[in-house]
Amino acid sequence: MxxxxxxxxxxxxxxxxxxxxxxxxxxxxxxxxxxxxxxxxxxxxxxxxxxxxxxxxxxxxxxxxxxxxxxxxxxxxxxxxxxxxxxxxxxxxxxxxxxxxxxxxxxxxxxxxxxxxxxxxxxxxxxxxxxxxxxxxxxxxxxxxxxxxxxxxxxxxxxxxxxIIDGSQIKEGQTIIGLPSSGFHSNGFSLVRKIFPDFNEEFEGKPLWETLLVPTKLYQNDIFKIQEKVKLTGIAHITGGGLIENVPRILPKGLTAVIEKANVNVPTVMQELMKRGGIAENEMFGTFNMGVGMVVICAEADAQTVLETLEGSMLIGKIEKGEEEIVLK
The missing domain is CATH 3.30.1330.10 (PurM-like, N-terminal domain)
Structure with missing residues (x-):
């Protein structure tokens, strides 16, 4: 042949x-x-x-x-x-x-x-x-x-x-707002698969894989809707490395993002992963989006407008002077 x-x-x-x-x-x-x-x-x-x-x-x-x-x-x-x-x-x-x-x-x-x-x-x-x-x-x-x-x-x-939005207009006193994610998006799945080896197990009334495969949220319409009302000084996509690694990418030198963890609505599937895997909280915030798929930064006076414009958005922190790039409280 x-x-x-x-x-x-x-x-x-x-x-x-x-x-x-x-x-x-x-x-x-x-x-x-x-x-x-x-x-x-x-x-x-x-x-x-x-x-x-x-x-x-x-x-x-x-x-x-x-x-x-x-x-x-x-x-x-x-x-x-x-x-x-x-x-x-x-x-x-x-x-x-x-x-x-x-x-x-x-x-x-x-x-x-x-x-x-x-x-x-x-x-x-x-x-x-x-x-x-x-x-x-x-x-x-x-x-x-x-x-x-x-x-x-x-x-x-x-x-x-x-x-162009490049973070150069971010200043002390501005507000950090989190836009909700649709789940894990597309990051951290090597750890997810290690902790959840059985994708067919039941989670909240359906096979776990249905929750894990919810696609990454598209933020274009949300961001443009905000921009019609408010000037944004910074936007960060919370991907691999979570809030800890991605928010500092847009900050000018000498400014710190102070994040209030209590204000972050962590999805139940991430809470279960953390509990089942015995994963430290800092490891979670440095690996997964923790329910915040995108971060926007704006003047404090505009924060309420953003929160009212987008359902589920969270006021999660503020910009302060400091040498540490990010602080989770």
Whole structure:
């Protein structure tokens, strides 16, 4: 028998099937700024309607949360995670996502699985008015086991130069407000899986995996709604490293974020993880979002407006002078 690419483990036909199955969902995210469709070597996006535009980009993946999705065979929500992790990052600078590209790698391609993952990405793109303009599906036998997938993405957004949020306007006395997360989002799952090895155990009346796979919240609409009423001086996406590592990333030197832990509404599943794993509180706050998916900073006089604008938002702290980057009380 002659050697073929298929005999080496790569099925080109399955790749063609994948493109066919995702084409409609992808095309529905396009707008007049997208100048070509799937199949070109590069995707064209025309930038228009801005006076002094600055492009803001970000890239991220889903991490080991994928392991849960693969084990329970539910693939659509991790596509939302992939998009949200990138789009929420660039949102921290006031940028609206323009377009997104995805990267999907696997040991053996199943077009139904791939289409479900990309379908989740497309749904998140559609919700935020972002064009899914390209991607790559790589079948890599010998690098990945059959049934394993990895998902990553790349997002480009735009903001007017004079509207960039970079933390430079953060000052002593300003207020720190937490926007609620939808769960673990897409961070800390290596520890989650260690403490919760049985994804099918019952938790609050349903299989635990349903709670664990709730996708990362998209914050674009919430942030833009706040910005219509209030000037934000800083935004931090609370991802890996939790509040402890992410809030200091936006602070000017000489300022401290003082966080009141009692004001943080910690989800019950995180409380259970902490209890069951015997995990120290500081380790929890330095690993998980603890119920705060995004932090916004504003003038003290504007804090009440933010709290009234977004249901579930929490007044969790203030900015003080100090050499410590963050203090949890």
């Amino acid at each position: 002659s050697n073929t690419y298929k005999s080496a483990g790569v099925d080109k036909e399955e790749g063609y099937q994948t493109v066919s199955k995702i084409k409609k969902a992808v095309s529905e995210t396009h707008n007049p700024n997208v100048l070509n469709g799937i199949g070109s070597f590069g995707a064209f996006y025309q930038l228009s309607g801005y006076k002094n535009p600055v492009l803001v980009s970000g890239t991220d993946g889903v991490g080991t949360k994928l392991r849960i999705a693969l084990d329970v065979k539910k693939y659509d929500t991790v596509g939302v995670d992939c998009f949200a992790m990138c789009a929420n990052d660039i949102l921290c600078h006031g940028a609206k996502p323009l377009f997104f590209l995805d990267y999907l790698a696997c040991g053996k391609l199943d077009s139904d699985v791939a289409a479900e993952i990309v379908g989740g990405i497309a749904a998140a793109c559609k919700e935020t008015g972002t064009a899914l303009i390209g991607g790559e599906t790589a079948e890599m036998p010998g690098m990945y086991q059959v049934g394993d997938y990895d998902v990553a993405g790349f997002c480009v957004g735009v903001v007017e130069k004079d509207e």
